[in-house]
Amino acid sequence: MIETIGLRKEFGARVAVDGLNLTVPGGRVTGLLGLNGAGKTTTIKILATLLRQTSGTVTVGGLDPVKDPHAVRKRINLIAGGERMVYARMTGRENLWYFGQLYDVPSKVLKTRIEQLLELVGLTSAADIRVERYSRGMTQRLSIARGLINDPDYLLLDEPTLGLDAPIARDLRKVVAGLAECGKGVLLTSHYLAEVEQLCAHVYVIGDGRHLAQGAPAELMAQTGCHRTVRVTVTDLTPRIRAAALAFDDAVRFAPGGVVELNRPGEVAGALTTTIIEAGGTLGGLEIVEPSLEDAILALNDRSPAVAA
The missing domain is CATH 3.40.50.300 (P-loop containing nucleotide triphosphate hydrolases)
Known part of the structure; x- marks a missing residue:
């Protein structure tokens, strides 16, 4: 070797x-x-x-x-x-x-x-x-x-x-x-x-x-916590839907264009969309993005004090 x-x-x-x-x-x-x-x-x-x-x-x-x-x-x-x-x-x-x-x-x-x-x-x-x-x-x-x-x-x-x-x-x-x-x-x-x-x-x-x-x-x-990301596009992202999504998981993020985004292990897409619909939301789209090696490399570099310096 x-x-x-x-x-x-x-x-x-x-x-x-x-x-x-x-x-x-x-x-x-x-x-x-x-x-x-x-x-x-x-x-x-x-x-x-x-x-x-x-x-x-x-x-x-x-x-x-x-x-x-x-x-x-x-x-x-x-x-x-x-x-x-x-x-x-x-x-x-x-x-x-x-x-x-x-x-x-x-x-x-x-x-x-x-x-x-x-x-x-x-x-x-x-x-x-x-x-x-x-x-x-x-x-x-x-x-x-x-x-x-x-x-x-x-x-x-x-x-x-x-x-x-x-x-x-x-x-x-x-x-x-x-x-x-x-x-x-x-x-x-x-x-x-x-x-x-x-x-x-x-x-x-x-x-x-x-x-x-x-x-x-x-x-x-x-190791770097890179999990699949669920992106749900909501036609009208009201305060009630925002509150319901955050109650579902406080790691939820809101992106422009009415997008509700969550990065978590396991199958969360179905439960998240159900929560949004029950809160009165109308779905405009659903995307599930698998984690990549690039995500892991960027995460590792972000955590390295030497690289950051």
């Missing part, structure tokens, strides 16, 4: 990662989430041997990236959305062959793997075109193929689907899930939280480089 203990990274007076403990076991997709500037990309670059930590320890499959970076690089790969990770003046096929040679992939294995990866990312017909003529989405798809060229034990994904069309992003998610099922360890950061909920069995949430919480997405939502 990948493990960090007390990981800290300083850039001058700024602390980007502050005492982070993190575990990425094989056979699981692990999420690393936080707002912009939380320290996610810095953490991934340390694990990928692109940055050296200021203090703390890192092990990748039992290896120390500082003492034995070459051995670590053979076992990992990095896919980062929004960054150029291939050579523009080479063709797609030439890029994959070049990076395969760097990883010492045997020629016979490499030739077959290149064809498989080109098909996987939908670039077979563009394989012999220079990357400088690729669209942004095509370039990102090639970067994904490059990240799989050495069949890594651990895959570090930093916004991997950024700029990808929906069908290609969906296919990549299938690939990532399949890699985890085959025993590989995957660390994922993404702003597409539906993607995280779909893929990640365990999530770390960080803020200002510090650990805020961890657990399965559903557990994080429960």
Whole structure:
């Protein structure tokens, strides 16, 4: 597994990662989430041997990236959305062959793997075109193929689907899930939280480089009190209806447009609407909004004194 203990990274007076403990076991997709500037990309670059930590320890499959970076690089790969990770003046096929040679992939294995990866990312017909003529989405798809060229034990994904069309992003998610099922360890950061909920069995949430919480997405939502929200639109929100709604639950909120809103666990929609109708209200609409991982992350950051400061 990948493990960090007390990981800290300083850039001058700024602390980007502050005492982070993190575990990425094989056979699981692990999420690393936080707002912009939380320290996610810095953490991934340390694990990928692109940055050296200021203090703390890192092990990748039992290896120390500082003492034995070459051995670590053979076992990992990095896919980062929004960054150029291939050579523009080479063709797609030439890029994959070049990076395969760097990883010492045997020629016979490499030739077959290149064809498989080109098909996987939908670039077979563009394989012999220079990357400088690729669209942004095509370039990102090639970067994904490059990240799989050495069949890594651990895959570090930093916004991997950024700029990808929906069908290609969906296919990549299938690939990532399949890699985890085959025993590989995957660390994922993404702003597409539906993607995280779909893929990640365990999530770390960080803020200002510090650990805020961890657990399965559903557990994080429960820990932060993020429950489904019931929104009832009332045609004429009279004082009597307001009083009845507050008597039903003092956590009721009133929003513009005659909306009565309640965020509570359990099934409260039926009882709330019945209370409103019995008070003389006429319903104009009913909406039930399920809690999201985004709600949990925002709640965790709101509660963190360090992040607030």
